[in-house]
Amino acid sequence: MPNMSLKKNEMPVQAPEERNRNFDEVALGYTLEQAMDEAARCLNCKHKPCVGGCPVAIDIPAFIQEIKVGNLAKAYEILSASTSLPAVCGRVCPQETQCEQKCVRGIKGEPVAIGRLERFVADWHMQNAKEPPAKPAANGHKAAVIGAGPAGLTCAGDLAKKGYQVTIFEALHLAGGVLVYGIPQFRLPKEIVRKEIDNLKALGVEIQTNMVVGKVLTIDELFEQGFESVFIGSGAGLPNFMRIPGENLKGVYSANEFLTRINLMKAYKADSQTPILHAKNVAVVGGGNVAMDAARCAKRLGAEKVYIVYRRSLEELPARKEEVEHAMEEGIDFRLLNNPTRILGDEQMNVRSMECIQMELGEPDASGRRRPIAKPGSEFQLDVDCVIIAIGTSPNPLLRSTTKGLETNKWGCIVADEKTGATSREGVFAGGDAVTGAATVILAMGAGKAAAKAMDEYMQAKRA
Amino acid sequence: MYTILKKQALNPTVTLMEIDAPPIAKKAEPGQFIILRVDEDGERIPLTIADFDRQRGTVTIIFQIVGATTERLNHLNQGDCLQDFVGPLGVPSHTEGLQKVCVIGGGVGSAIAYPIAKKLHQNGCQVHAIVGFRNKDLVILEEEFRSVSQRFLLMSDDGTAGEKGLVTDALKKLLDAGEQYDEVIAIGPLVMMKFVCKLTKEYGVKTVVSMNPIMIDGTGMCGGCRLSVGGQTKFACVDGPDFDGHLVDFDEAIQRAAMYKAFEQQRREETCKLFEGV
Numbered sequence: 001m002p003n004m005s006l007k008k009n010e011m012p013v014q015a016p017e018e019r020n021r022n023f024d025e026v027a028l029g030y031t032l033e034q035a036m037d038e039a040a041r042c043l044n045c046k047h048k049p050c051v052g053g054c055p056v057a058i059d060i061p062a063f064i065q066e067i068k069v070g071n072l073a074k075a076y077e078i079l080s081a082s083t084s085l086p087a088v089c090g091r092v093c094p095q096e097t098q099c100e101q102k103c104v105r106g107i108k109g110e111p112v113a114i115g116r117l118e119r120f121v122a123d124w125h126m127q128n129a130k131e132p133p134a135k136p137a138a139n140g141h142k143a144a145v146i147g148a149g150p151a152g153l154t155c156a157g158d159l160a161k162k163g164y165q166v167t168i169f170e171a172l173h174l175a176g177g178v179l180v181y182g183i184p185q186f187r188l189p190k191e192i193v194r195k196e197i198d199n200l201k202a203l204g205v206e207i208q209t210n211m212v213v214g215k216v217l218t219i220d221e222l223f224e225q226g227f228e229s230v231f232i233g234s235g236a237g238l239p240n241f242m243r244i245p246g247e248n249l250k251g252v253y254s255a256n257e258f259l260t261r262i263n264l265m266k267a268y269k270a271d272s273q274t275p276i277l278h279a280k281n282v283a284v285v286g287g288g289n290v291a292m293d294a295a296r297c298a299k300r301l302g303a304e305k306v307y308i309v310y311r312r313s314l315e316e317l318p319a320r321k322e323e324v325e326h327a328m329e330e331g332i333d334f335r336l337l338n339n340p341t342r343i344l345g346d347e348q349m350n351v352r353s354m355e356c357i358q359m360e361l362g363e364p365d366a367s368g369r370r371r372p373i374a375k376p377g378s379e380f381q382l383d384v385d386c387v388i389i390a391i392g393t394s395p396n397p398l399l400r401s402t403t404k405g406l407e408t409n410k411w412g413c414i415v416a417d418e419k420t421g422a423t424s425r426e427g428v429f430a431g432g433d434a435v436t437g438a439a440t441v442i443l444a445m446g447a448g449k450a451a452a453k454a455m456d457e458y459m460q461a462k463r464a
Numbered sequence: 465m466y467t468i469l470k471k472q473a474l475n476p477t478v479t480l481m482e483i484d485a486p487p488i489a490k491k492a493e494p495g496q497f498i499i500l501r502v503d504e505d506g507e508r509i510p511l512t513i514a515d516f517d518r519q520r521g522t523v524t525i526i527f528q529i530v531g532a533t534t535e536r537l538n539h540l541n542q543g544d545c546l547q548d549f550v551g552p553l554g555v556p557s558h559t560e561g562l563q564k565v566c567v568i569g570g571g572v573g574s575a576i577a578y579p580i581a582k583k584l585h586q587n588g589c590q591v592h593a594i595v596g597f598r599n600k601d602l603v604i605l606e607e608e609f610r611s612v613s614q615r616f617l618l619m620s621d622d623g624t625a626g627e628k629g630l631v632t633d634a635l636k637k638l639l640d641a642g643e644q645y646d647e648v649i650a651i652g653p654l655v656m657m658k659f660v661c662k663l664t665k666e667y668g669v670k671t672v673v674s675m676n677p678i679m680i681d682g683t684g685m686c687g688g689c690r691l692s693v694g695g696q697t698k699f700a701c702v703d704g705p706d707f708d709g710h711l712v713d714f715d716e717a718i719q720r721a722a723m724y725k726a727f728e729q730q731r732r733e734e735t736c737k738l739f740e741g742v
């Protein structure tokens with residue numbers, strides 16, 4: 001008999017008033033009993049609607065059935081057939097708009113907690129797996145991957161499994177992309193990313209850090225060095241600013257800078273060499289995951305008041321639902337339907353306040369969301385000493401400006417075939433945020449996977 | 465991995481290091497910079513490439529000991545390795561087609577100005593060099609500058625080396641004497657560059673400055689290095705480091721550079737104590 005409870009098993013978490021002062025992981029993970037109990041909520045539907053909601057088509061009912069009977073090794077095997085970063089995706093995927101949205105149990109009550117179960121299995125595997133994955137037999141061919149984010153790591157892993165000698169070129173000093181510089185420790189512990197990367201290395205993938213492709217090497221030189229195909233997974237790392245007065249004041253950060261200082265450069269540790277402003281009152285502009293992460297980091301650094309300033313309403317907030325809930329529990333103050341107009345500073349150019357204007361929602365725009373319209377004369381001041389801008393990022397122009405014949409669109413995204421990742425340059429494939437603009441981990445992984453398959457076919461055809 | 469092949473104190477607070485980094489040496493051009501980390505958990509700091517040798521695969525950096533990181537860096541010796549060394553970053557200095565240029569270096573900025581003067585000289589451009597230091601103990605690269613310039617003026621604040629005065633005094637003298645330059649290239653403390661630009665604006669001489677703001681990644685990813693140039697926001701690491709000095713908002717840059725002063729002071733003192741302890 002399935003477990004007919006209308007609610008998911010709750011995720012054990014650190015108490016809000018405690019966790020908003022530390023950087024330890026918020027969600028603690030299911031116990032075996034909780035996981036098995038939750039797995040019993042799955043009806044094992046024949047038509048598997050959830051699988052259709054998963055960008056990498058994990059056989060969700062199958063892995064959940066294995067949890068139900070306590071066969072976790074088999075559950076992991078099923079997961080890893082489709083995803084190379086289950087411990088990451090279980091934590092950061094927007095399940096409520098993907099697999100769980102399609103879950104039949106969600107029609108009446110809450111869907112099965114697919115994400116939490118995925119995380120449970122992946123964590124179990126990390127704790128219990130004894131041997132690193134075996135290195136596959138080499139096929140004697142070389143492929144290059146630019147960028148060590150989820151897209152690049154997935155592509156590299158899949159190619160390595162097919163026997164390719166894969167080298168990843170990463171601009172920063174650490175592999176992981178947004179997983180290490182953007183998403184904070186309390187949501188995705190860096191040890192997890194490191195272990196996933198260690199697994200790749202065990203497969204024989206070589207990672208060269210400190211290599212900014214376009215500067216120290218060009219894509220053309222990679223081909224000259226004998227790489228037969230190149231994957232671009234360089235992400236969308238260029239921060240957008242609002243272009244309002246006062247954005248260059250001291251105390252205004254892009255979310256990328258703020259989060260990079262905290263995560264990659266470890267400014268959350270008391271003895272860190274990296275400076276960061278410990279502000280008293282902080283306004284974060286934006287409503288996505290990035291904004292939530294920045295706000296929750298600011299709180300953890302000791303801010304008394306942290307605001308999320310977003311120009312639409314709660315309904316339109318693009319962040320994962322769980323992150324919004326967690327942020328609210330932690331005391332983040334949501335100032336919805338507000339838009340910043342300028343930032344004001346003192347003589348030393350330190351931020352003193354941010355002026356905002358109230359908004360209301362008008363007719364739906366091209367994106368289908370109702371367009372925010374400013375209410376004239378409704379300006380007011382928010383007293384803050386730090387402003388963090390989290391209104392989106394674009395792809396970095398470095399690669400397109402140094403690679404002849406690489407077609408990009410008007411937003412600077414690389415033009416690539418949706419199914420194969422093939423670009424306008426022969427042998428060059430691309431995927432992830434570099435192609436789509438800022439999106440999600442799972443979509444980046446899916447693109448890396450599809451490209452690996454297409455690159456293998458391309459290289460085989462070329463040899464034939 | 466990024467071995468220090470040579471270390472040389474140029475003066476009590478300025479050190480030269482030659483680093484083994486063949487891929488970077490192969491691509492480096494004057495005006496570009498590298499970012500390094502001294503050790504795991506270290507900060508990322510940008511330093512302009514002072515010289516490079518493509519054959520030997522080396523990149524030379526010259527740094528002033530101003531904070532915790534440069535203090536730590538200065539405690540490494542020949543044979544030691546750096547944790548990270550990435551580059552060449554930024555846009556190379558524009559040197560093509562110039563006929564006559566006045567290159568100005570202030571303090572450790574002279575180390576950045578020198579490779580540009582050298583490149584101009586190699587291109588057959590007439591180079592006038594003005595370099596300024598606080599006193600004679602701090603003078604660096606004097607011989608090097610002399611060897612690549614038609615005119616060389618050494619200035620010091622206290623008159624213990626060359627002439628007493630500021631680099632702007634020397635520049636004014638040259639301009640008043642009727643010297644015509646295609647361009648003035650000024651590299652040094654922000655205040656110095658600000659006043660050079662103020663002067664050359666009066667004389668209508670195009671001036672290029674090299675900006676070195678606070679950076680993290682050096683690839684355009686954080687925006688921490690942003691400056692106002694002609695009313696537009698630019699990222700020094702990818703759009704620069706060279707900019708038209710007459711368009712740069714120096715007052716803003718000076719404020720932004722001081723953002724973490726207290727923190728840096730504290731970390732430096734801690735680091736000094738640490739090294740005294742051993």
Ligand SMILES: Cc1cc2nc3c(=O)[nH]c(=O)nc-3n(C[C@H](O)[C@H](O)[C@H](O)COP(=O)(O)OP(=O)(O)OC[C@H]3O[C@@H](n4cnc5c(N)ncnc54)[C@H](O)[C@@H]3O)c2cc1C
Pocket residue numbers: 092093094146147148149150151152169170171172175176177178179182183184211212213214233234235236237259289290293320396398399431432433434438439440441442444
């Ligand atoms: C703060 C934050 C929170 C997020 N939260 C979530 C979430 O909860 N759930 C979710 O699904 N998604 C989330 N996202 C989005 C998600 O992280 C990205 O969509 C995903 O990481 C994209 O993967 P990628 O591999 O395409 O690019 P990235 O992860 O950006 O990796 C690109 C890598 O390429 C490197 N690179 C760039 N240029 C070069 C070059 N020229 N040479 C060499 N290397 C280069 C970069 O340094 C980087 O390491 C979040 C993003 C941020 C910033």
Ligand code: FES
Pocket residue numbers: 678679680681682683684685686687688689690699700701702
């Ligand atoms: S240093 Fe980060 S964008 Fe320039």
